[in-house]
Amino acid sequence: MTIKEIARLVDGEIVGAPADDNYEVKKAFASDLMSDVLRYSMDETVLITGLCNNQTMRTSEMSDLRVVLIGRDKQPDEDMLELAEDLEITLIKSKYSIFKISGILYGAGIQPLY
Amino acid sequence: MHYSFDIERGNFADAGQASSSVKRTLKHLGVDPANIKRTVVALFEAEINAIAHAYGGRIDVDIDDGKIVMVVADQGPGIPNLDLAMQEGWSTASPQVREMGYGAGMGLPNIKKNTDDLKIETTVGVGTTVTMTVNLT
Ligand SMILES: Nc1ncnc2c1ncn2[C@@H]1O[C@H](COP(=O)(O)OP(=O)(O)O)[C@@H](O)[C@H]1O
Ligand SMILES: [Mg+2]
Numbered sequence: 001m002t003i004k005e006i007a008r009l010v011d012g013e014i015v016g017a018p019a020d021d022n023y024e025v026k027k028a029f030a031s032d033l034m035s036d037v038l039r040y041s042m043d044e045t046v047l048i049t050g051l052c053n054n055q056t057m058r059t060s061e062m063s064d065l066r067v068v069l070i071g072r073d074k075q076p077d078e079d080m081l082e083l084a085e086d087l088e089i090t091l092i093k094s095k096y097s098i099f100k101i102s103g104i105l106y107g108a109g110i111q112p113l114y
Numbered sequence: 115m116h117y118s119f120d121i122e123r124g125n126f127a128d129a130g131q132a133s134s135s136v137k138r139t140l141k142h143l144g145v146d147p148a149n150i151k152r153t154v155v156a157l158f159e160a161e162i163n164a165i166a167h168a169y170g171g172r173i174d175v176d177i178d179d180g181k182i183v184m185v186v187a188d189q190g191p192g193i194p195n196l197d198l199a200m201q202e203g204w205s206t207a208s209p210q211v212r213e214m215g216y217g218a219g220m221g222l223p224n225i226k227k228n229t230d231d232l233k234i235e236t237t238v239g240v241g242t243t244v245t246m247t248v249n250l251t
Contacts, residue, residue, distance in 0.1 A: 033220075035216060035219075035221050036218050051215040059130075062130070062154045
């Protein structure tokens with residue numbers, strides 16, 4: 001699934017780095033705990049999180065994440081958006097809860113990490 | 115090649131800058147992505163620990179053809195029970211640290227998993243030095 005398709009499914013807005021239409025997302029992982037994110041391979045994975053700060057961006061950078069879905073209507077500040085652009089990470093902002101986002105993406109065929 | 119970075123106590127806004135800089139360097143050097151990932155995940159966890167649990171410190175990174183050696187040395191308070199600290203899920207992180215997404219108690223286990231050698235020297239009241247080696251061959 002493309003980043004734009006995911007954004008459409010969760011009624012989200014794309015911010016940070018522009019969406020790469022050639023990047024295919026196959027899996028998702030939902031967590032607000034950054035050390036848990038750092039434990040797994042994040043290939044072809046979207047991180048779904050309610051944690052919206054620079055730490056989200058740094059963790060994503062170390063994990064080689066290309067796309068992060070911020071739920072619960074959290075608003076990234078200027079610093080975070082700038083960091084996302086620098087790190088070439090696309091952010092999708094959604095008003096939905098993490099549970100609702102996860103349900104929608106699971107129903108649409110996105111796979112869990114485990 | 116040698117690189118060093120200062121870590122400032124409690125400076126979460128800049129946390130990860132050292133790991134980020136090392137990541138860029140390793141990419142530039144053409145180190146393979148799997149080794150880059152384990153190196154920067156380990157360094158990032160150690161960097162966060164020095165900011166979250168200690169009073170800041172210093173990072174020294176040495177890169178040669180065969181290995182990457184990273185030393186994260188902080189100025190206290192030390193770790194009273196290292197066996198406990200190494201356990202998955204054990205954490206004394208403050209509520210503020212948890213709010214920032216840390217404190218899952220997975221940092222030291224993550225470091226162990228991602229490195230080929232891990233040495234932790236710690237003295238209560240003095241500080242902790244974490245030495246991590248990643249073999250590139
Ligand atoms: N540099 C350090 N100085 C003092 N205590 C530390 C340090 N690193 C780790 N610790 C202790 O070990 C515990 C476990 O660390 P870690 O596995 O990284 O989990 P977390 O950072 O999520 O708490 C910490 O909660 C803290 O009590
Ligand atoms: Mg930690």
